[in-house]
Amino acid sequence: MFSLMANCCSWLKRWQEPVRKVTLIMVGLDNAGKTATVRGIQGESPEDVAPTVGFSKIDLKQGRFEVTIFDLGGGKRIRNIWRNYYAESYGVIFVVDSSDIARMEETKQAMIEVLNSPKISGKPMLVAELGEGSLTYLVF
Known part of the structure; x- marks a missing residue:
């Protein structure tokens, strides 16, 4: 009986927890597969991806988290905007095309x-790390 009460209290406590908002930035060279990776996370087909000009913003809900991913363009001329997103981000996803x-x-x-x-x-x-038909993640 005590265990049942403890489980109910625990569930109620989790239910009342506020939604946590997390902002991530996705960076890497142009044509590295950043947008294709985001589409895969969203459950969409990563086919026919056009180059990102500037940035695109993706909002996801994962459990008690509201995640915003800024998919930032990777062209040489636009990389200097990346630093404008560093302060507000919780973390970084750096995409590498290992086949290039x-x-x-x-x-x-x-x-x-x-x-x-x-x-x-x-x-x-x-x-x-995106390569020939494979994806590997390293977390630091």
Whole structure:
């Protein structure tokens, strides 16, 4: 009986918990697969993805969390806007196209720039590595 009461109280407590809002930014070089990854998270087909100009905003609900993902364009000229989103983000998803060997040095430099920002310091980073038909995640 005590166990049943404890479970009811626990359930009631969780039910009354406020919804937590989390903002994430998704960055990486252009054509790395950022938008395709977001579409996959949403359960949509990642086919026929056009390049992101500027950014796109995606809102998801996952349990008691309301998650906003800013899918930021990765072109060389637009990467300087990334830093405008660092302060408000809870964490970073950095997408790497491992099949694009020719751009690995550029990818490395872009990641170093993100990691060197004081507004990112201490925040979690997920590295999503997209290759030939595969996806691997590394969490830091």
